[in-house]
Amino acid sequence: MSSTSPAVTAVVNADVPGPLISRHLYGRFAEHLGRCIYGGFYVGEDYPVPNVGGMRTDVVEALRELAIPNLRWPGGCFADEYHWRDGVDPKESRPWMVNTHWGNVVENNHFGTHEFMELCDQLGTEPYIVGNVGSGTVHEMSEWVEYLTRSGAAPMSWLRRENGRTGRRR
Structure with missing residues (x-):
């Protein structure tokens, strides 16, 4: 075996386009953990913190900058215990639930599908819906997709x- 190694050459062509990294890799998540949703993004329309549609304007402005x-x-x-239909009717008629994953906190479902879509609209970002694969069904998820995306008579x-909510998302 030789004690000298052959020279290694590397050529870098900075002007040649390479693979693109999807911008969606840098997305964020909103979890019903601590004060991320209630008190964080969402305070409700009647809360004395400046808000638009219940979304805190300071939080929306900070996230919009990102x-x-x-x-x-x-x-x-x-998501594994969230049932989307519990968060779409008028807020006063939405059923309450216990969030067993994060400290048995009682959730009033006032932040639901429409509120999430409103938050995404205010942020100018794309919604990324997570399905309930813990206690939900394929049929339940299918209906949620239809609820969010279907136009016309359905x-x-x-x-x-x-x-x-008249608009739909693709």
């Missing part, structure tokens, strides 16, 4: 319009 490409919700573990698009 230009996040997407926001994932309803989080990670919490049961879930009718329900979405009845609940006050």
Whole structure:
């Protein structure tokens, strides 16, 4: 074996385009953990903190400066016990639940699908919906996708319009 190694040459062509990293890699998540949602993003319309549609304006402005490409919700573990239909009717009729993943906190479901979509609109970011694979069903997720994306005459698009959101997301 020789004690000298052959010379190694590396050529870097900085002017040749390479693979692109998807901007969605830098997305963020919104988890029902601590005060991330209630008191963090969302305080409700009647709270004495400046807000638009219940979303804290200071938080929205700070996140808008970050230009996040997407926001994932309803989080990670919490998604496994979240049922989307509990968060789309008028707030006063939404059922309460116990968040068993994060300290058995009682959730009033006042931050639901419409509030999340409103937050994404205010942030200028894409929504990233997480399905309930812990206690939900394929049918439940299918209806949520239809609720969010279907236009025209369909049961879930009718329900979405009845609940006050005319627009849809693709």
